[in-house]
Amino acid sequence: MNNSHEVTLENHVHRDDVGARMGMWLFLFTEVLLFGGMFLVYAVYRFQNQEQFKLAALELNTGIGTLNTIILLTSSLTVALSIAAIQNKNKFLSIVFLNSTLLLALMFMVNKYFEWSTKFAHGIYPGSKELLEKPNGQILFYGLYYVMTGLHGLHVLIGMIILYIIKRQIKKDIITPDKYVKLENSGLYWHLVDLIWIFLFPLFYLIQ
Amino acid sequence: MEHTKKHPGYTTYILVWLALLVFTSITVTIAGIDLGKYTLLIAMFIAAIKSALVINIFMHIKFEEKIFKVFIFLSGMTLLIIFILTFSDFLFR
Amino acid sequence: MANTIAENYLHQSTNKYKGILSWLLTTDHKKIGLLYFVSILFFFLVGAIIGLLMRLELIAPGRTIMGPQTYNTLFTLHGVIMIFLFIVPGLPAIFGNFFLPIQIGARDVAFPRLNLLSWYVYMVGAILALVSLFLPGGPIDTGWTFYIPYSIRTNTNVSLAIFAAFVLGFSSILTGINFITTVHRLRAPGMTFFKMPLFVWATYATAWIQIIATPVIGITILLVIIERAFGVGIFDPALGGDPILYQHLFWIYSHPAVYIMILPAMGVVSEIIPTFSRRTIFGYKAIAMSSLAIAFIGYLVWAHHMFTSGMSDTARWVFSLLTFIVALPSGVKIFNWVATMYKGSIDPQPPFLWVMSFIFLFSIGGLTGLVLGSLATDIHVHDTYFVVAHFHYVMFGGTGTIFFGALHYWFPKMFGKMYNIKLSKIAVALFFIGFNMLYFPKFILGYMGMPRRYYDYLPQFEPLQKVSTVGSWILVGTIFFIVGYFIHALIKGKKATSNPWGGVTLEWHIPSPPIQENFEVIPTITHKPYDFSQLKEMKNE
Numbered sequence: 001m002n003n004s005h006e007v008t009l010e011n012h013v014h015r016d017d018v019g020a021r022m023g024m025w026l027f028l029f030t031e032v033l034l035f036g037g038m039f040l041v042y043a044v045y046r047f048q049n050q051e052q053f054k055l056a057a058l059e060l061n062t063g064i065g066t067l068n069t070i071i072l073l074t075s076s077l078t079v080a081l082s083i084a085a086i087q088n089k090n091k092f093l094s095i096v097f098l099n100s101t102l103l104l105a106l107m108f109m110v111n112k113y114f115e116w117s118t119k120f121a122h123g124i125y126p127g128s129k130e131l132l133e134k135p136n137g138q139i140l141f142y143g144l145y146y147v148m149t150g151l152h153g154l155h156v157l158i159g160m161i162i163l164y165i166i167k168r169q170i171k172k173d174i175i176t177p178d179k180y181v182k183l184e185n186s187g188l189y190w191h192l193v194d195l196i197w198i199f200l201f202p203l204f205y206l207i208q
Numbered sequence: 209m210e211h212t213k214k215h216p217g218y219t220t221y222i223l224v225w226l227a228l229l230v231f232t233s234i235t236v237t238i239a240g241i242d243l244g245k246y247t248l249l250i251a252m253f254i255a256a257i258k259s260a261l262v263i264n265i266f267m268h269i270k271f272e273e274k275i276f277k278v279f280i281f282l283s284g285m286t287l288l289i290i291f292i293l294t295f296s297d298f299l300f301r
Numbered sequence: 302m303a304n305t306i307a308e309n310y311l312h313q314s315t316n317k318y319k320g321i322l323s324w325l326l327t328t329d330h331k332k333i334g335l336l337y338f339v340s341i342l343f344f345f346l347v348g349a350i351i352g353l354l355m356r357l358e359l360i361a362p363g364r365t366i367m368g369p370q371t372y373n374t375l376f377t378l379h380g381v382i383m384i385f386l387f388i389v390p391g392l393p394a395i396f397g398n399f400f401l402p403i404q405i406g407a408r409d410v411a412f413p414r415l416n417l418l419s420w421y422v423y424m425v426g427a428i429l430a431l432v433s434l435f436l437p438g439g440p441i442d443t444g445w446t447f448y449i450p451y452s453i454r455t456n457t458n459v460s461l462a463i464f465a466a467f468v469l470g471f472s473s474i475l476t477g478i479n480f481i482t483t484v485h486r487l488r489a490p491g492m493t494f495f496k497m498p499l500f501v502w503a504t505y506a507t508a509w510i511q512i513i514a515t516p517v518i519g520i521t522i523l524l525v526i527i528e529r530a531f532g533v534g535i536f537d538p539a540l541g542g543d544p545i546l547y548q549h550l551f552w553i554y555s556h557p558a559v560y561i562m563i564l565p566a567m568g569v570v571s572e573i574i575p576t577f578s579r580r581t582i583f584g585y586k587a588i589a590m591s592s593l594a595i596a597f598i599g600y601l602v603w604a605h606h607m608f609t610s611g612m613s614d615t616a617r618w619v620f621s622l623l624t625f626i627v628a629l630p631s632g633v634k635i636f637n638w639v640a641t642m643y644k645g646s647i648d649p650q651p652p653f654l655w656v657m658s659f660i661f662l663f664s665i666g667g668l669t670g671l672v673l674g675s676l677a678t679d680i681h682v683h684d685t686y687f688v689v690a691h692f693h694y695v696m697f698g699g700t701g702t703i704f705f706g707a708l709h710y711w712f713p714k715m716f717g718k719m720y721n722i723k724l725s726k727i728a729v730a731l732f733f734i735g736f737n738m739l740y741f742p743k744f745i746l747g748y749m750g751m752p753r754r755y756y757d758y759l760p761q762f763e764p765l766q767k768v769s770t771v772g773s774w775i776l777v778g779t780i781f782f783i784v785g786y787f788i789h790a791l792i793k794g795k796k797a798t799s800n801p802w803g804g805v806t807l808e809w810h811i812p813s814p815p816i817q818e819n820f821e822v823i824p825t826i827t828h829k830p831y832d833f834s835q836l837k838e839m840k841n842e
Contacts, residue, residue, distance in 0.1 A: 016486055016487075018273060018486065019482050019485070019486035019487075021276075022276070022481075023411065023412055023478050023479075026279070026477070026482065030474050030512055030513075032283060032516075033286075033513055033514075033516035033517055034516035034520045036290070036516075037516065040290065041546060043291065044546055045543075048541075048543075049541065062239075069232050070229065073225060073228045073229065074225065076225075076266055081221055081222075083215075084215065084221060087215055126534070127531060135541075139534050146533065147524070147533060147535065184268075187267075191266050191267045194266075195262055195263070198255050198258045198259055199252075199255050199259075202251035202252070202255055206235065206236065206239035207239075207247070207251075208239070286513055286600060294549050294553075296619050297545070297604065297613050297616035299615075300613035300614065300615035
């Protein structure tokens with residue numbers, strides 16, 4: 001070792017917000033690839049069963065789909081606003097925006113619940129007799145529909161739990177205007193959930 | 209360790225949100241028109257624009273260090289290549 | 302560097318606890334590396350014993366020591382354990398964890414707690430895999446590839462076993478995130494990308510594959526579990542699903558995974574060769590870039606596992622072509638290593654001998670890979686012992702050999718103790734003999750038509766099968782011999798100096814074993830990584 005520079009206390013109590021966000025982004029790539037594999041399955045089966053996919057999609061409620069799209073986009077906005085609020089040192093507003101995100105997320109899940117239960121009531125669910133009587137392409141469409149929106153819904157739930165914890169931490173001043181990278185990273189996760197929906201929506205609800 | 213570039217304020221976010229809503233209504237409207245095989249193409253194109261808005265503004269990539277953009281580009285390309293190579297099988301069966 | 306014993310990381314705690322909890326709750330990357338070391342070594346020995354039992358069954362045609370169902374289970378377990386529990390995490394999680402931060406002049410990885418979490422996730426995955434063996438239904442018997450439709454129809458505990466693989470993948474991802482962030486954010490002043498040691502480059506490239514490829518197996522496994530639970534039809538031909546699509550998804554991860562296994566090994570080789578040749582590495586940038594190239598191209602060749610599955614002809618020639626291209630960056634590495642030794646002052650210490658063994662075995666493995674990569678010959682030897690021999694030469698002869706090579710190279714640094722050089726030279730020779738006796742006959746058997754995974758075989762295969770089984774005794778015996786002299790070294794070994802081999806990368810500048818946060822003062826890097834003119838200055842320190 002030739003030269004060496006002085007170690008400041010900073011090196012020991014290491015904090016690196018850019019590094020933390022980089023780690024989060026790397027994690028998001030894994031999520032993108034996870035759903036990417038799913039989209040690949042979708043692409044192959046849609047390519048093989050184009051007509052049946054269109055017929056099957058007629059059963060889906062475009063209205064609910066559009067509503068949920070708007071809800072998720074808005075919830076993305078409120079998360080972004082929550083970060084802007086904490087940057088402006090407005091703790092109260094930041095919590096208000098996070099609460100709206102949680103509320104919107106809940107609305108999304110309630111809509112999803114009604115959508116799924118209507119399908120179940122019509123006897124359309126994996127392995128049901130009515131579904132098995134349909135042509136293979138439609139069985140695949142509904143299989144993919146349940147798996148992909150289900151997996152997405154699971155991510156919404158996880159996102160809600162994370163955002164709730166973050167909200168508590170803002171309240172308790174664990175996350176402060178000087179140290180809010182956790183809020184940013186949870187926001188990134190939430191935006192990713194939104195991003196995936198941006199693609200799921202036209203692929204399932206808008207193919208007639 | 210602080211952010212090197214300034215973040216956008218409330219107004220920018222709301223404008224982006226409005227743009228996203230406009231694109232959503234466009235894509236829903238277009239889906240009602242029969243464009244044959246272009247339907248999917250257009251829908252995916254609009255979805256791509258929407259994601260670009262979310263990634264750049266909501267997710268702050270526009271204001272992040274350059275290496276983040278490189279990462280996103282490479283991951284996206286990899287996913288695209290997987291699709292192309294898989295379809296080298298299914299397109300020519 | 303006085304009072305090294307007091308500051309030795311092995312005797313320090315990163316938390317308020319002493320004893321076992323100071324290990325189980327540590328955030329020190331070196332201790333986490335050792336936690337991984339102990340667990341991975343354990344599973345490696347279990348896998349090796351399972352392999353030994355399989356070979357024993359095959360010593361004669363017909364039933365020898367077990368029934369066919371047990372045999373099916375054992376080859377599945379051997380594959381699952383060796384791949385998911387040993388060779389994928391092996392080099393990155395042990396040596397990457399321990400040496401990557403040191404080699405770039407950092408005090409720890411970027412996310413130390415996440416690093417500890419990844420070990421726990423690994424252990425949870427391992428325990429789930431073990432639990433699946435003893436639940437009703439019986440241990441998984443699908444082969445480690447879990448191919449559809451059998452994996453959906455069999456009544457064995459497939460779901461739990463593959464969920465274990467899912468969990469293990471998560472651990473692998475966490476390690477990858479940590480390494481990439483560490484390399485980008487925590488390099489010491491002056492440590493530019495092109496001053497990083499080649500092991501760091503290789504681990505960095507590996508980390509990218511871990512992040513970009515692992516999620517694909519994650520979703521594939523989830524789909525199989527969902528399929529088994531709900532019968533959605535996604536891979537079920539009766540409902541329109543396509544089993545070949547499953548194979549695509551499976552290999553989109555599992556082929557790049559091969560490069561997760563081999564790249565760090567290549568990185569270690571690039572460390573050992575310059576040290577024992579006393580010469581800077583030949584073609585530093587070419588080797589660094591070839592790691593990235595292998596990571597990238599290795600991502601695009603997965604369907605060469607599926608030439609006989611019924612893919613389109615277009616896909617077959619495309620993937621065959623891409624497969625041949627991946628041989629180029631691998632060749633770049635081999636030639637650069639050999640060129641490094643040219644006119645070097647070679648010191649044949651044990652780590653160097655392991656590397657020689659690696660180059661020989663890996664070259665055989667790589668070249669037979671070309672036989673499998675070309676369409677016409679692949680159809681002849683597909684799913685025969687030829688394939689088994691090929692990937693054991695690459696995985697075990699490549700990564701497995703370097704696992705031991707890295708251990709012999711870095712053991713003095715990790716534990717501050719020196720092992721018996723003479724015994725270890727004997728071990729390399731025995732390993733080499735046992736290895737070739739075990740696996741080389743399989744090339745011939747495969748060429749003659751012996752299919753893989755078969756419980757029984759025709760009488761004319763018996764002589765070579767016997768040779769192979771005897772080889773397995775030598776090989777496994779040698780492995781236990783190696784473990785034995787390392788344990789002896791730990792207890793009674795002589796104290797190792799800070800630089801027993803005359804290496805110049807950063808880990809040789811610090812005491813053996815390293816101190817708690819690696820460096821008293823973070824160094825400023827002025828030299829290139831393999832600049833041996835530093836040796837004189839280092840001796841004066």
